[in-house]
Amino acid sequence: MNFIEHSKIYHYPVLLKESIENLITDRNGIYVDVTFGGGGHSSAILKKLEKKAILIALDQDKESIKNNLIKDKRFYLLHKNFIHIRSILKKYNIEKVSGILADLGLSSYQIYNYKRGFSHKFNCTLDMRMNQKIPISALQIINQYSKKKLFHIFYKYGEFKNAIQIAEKILKKREKKPIITTWDLMNIFFLKKLSFKKKKKFLSRLFQSIRIEVNNEINNLKNFLLESSKIILPGGRIAIISYHSIEDRITKFFFKKGVFKNQEIPRCYSIPFKMIHKKVIKPTIQEIKINPKSRSARLRIAEKL
Ligand SMILES: C[S@@+](CC[C@H](N)C(=O)[O-])C[C@H]1O[C@@H](n2cnc3c(N)ncnc32)[C@H](O)[C@@H]1O
Incomplete structure (x- = not known):
């Protein structure tokens, strides 16, 4: 080649x-x-x-x-x-x-490497680190950040008007069971009701906002x-x-x-x-x-x- x-x-x-x-x-x-x-x-x-x-x-x-x-x-x-x-x-x-x-x-x-956890298209462990040596990945952010910190990520980096609801849904889910994979995260949001276009836009912004935080x-x-x-x-x-x-x-x-x-x-x-x-x-x-x-x-x- x-x-x-x-x-x-x-x-x-x-x-x-x-x-x-x-x-x-x-x-x-x-x-x-x-x-x-x-x-x-x-x-x-x-x-x-x-x-x-x-x-x-x-x-x-x-x-x-x-x-x-x-x-x-x-x-x-x-x-x-x-x-x-x-x-x-x-x-x-x-x-x-x-x-x-x-x-x-x-x-x-990076996007299409299913092991890196950047894309909602593949079901794998939440990661999203560009440098695999940095200590905090998407897994810690989604499972350990406070509601306030999650709100900040979705509001600032995802520019979501309903950032607080997104943060609350994540907190509610993880109280029952840790959110481990990209599809665990995606499935929190009952996206079946949304059109393909809206679903894609929502997920891209959601994943992008978490990635921005992971990689500072x-x-x-x-x-x-x-x-x-x-x-x-x-x-x-x-x-x-x-x-x-x-x-x-x-x-x-x-x-x-x-x-x-x-x-x-x-x-x-x-x-x-x-x-x-x-x-x-x-x-x-x-x-x-x-x-x-x-x-x-x-x-x-x-x-x-
Ligand atoms: C859009 S790609 C660059 C593509 C490149 N221009 C090409 O033609 O193939 C962005 C790259 O920047 C790297 N990157 C992002 N943030 C970085 C940073 N803070 N320091 C060094 N590399 C970084 C990513 O790991 C990724 O490989």
């Missing part, structure tokens, strides 16, 4: 042309792909770079590192969480880089954006592909203001970025036809001033 076939099975890269074309400003620069996945974006970046360039890629999932097929002298792949981007680069004596790409969320390989995705994104803003060269670019509105709102606000919402802006402050496109970049109808999973993707690119 060649690389293109492999990477499309592992994960079909999303907004590939749009993200790479806008990311590279110096063909001999240092770049970081902080979400390697199946390596589709990394491979496309390498094709655009010259001999002296370097590409460092990170992924917090060991399976992604094991599945790597890229062999290139300019390429380094590390099993790391992207929140540590600055300290990782420091170890290699790298202070500044020309471009950083983050393609957030999950790879298809919101805090990770904020820390990563802050760290990245410190290491990007003037004229260098940060490209973020996100798959839900919370991530996209955080990215948009940070690129526009250089801070997060409700964060105090210091006096004599100048905004550190310029947005490359006024409007968010979405996949074309053709891309969605070929890869329906790309439909929720949103790309934003900022240039350091």
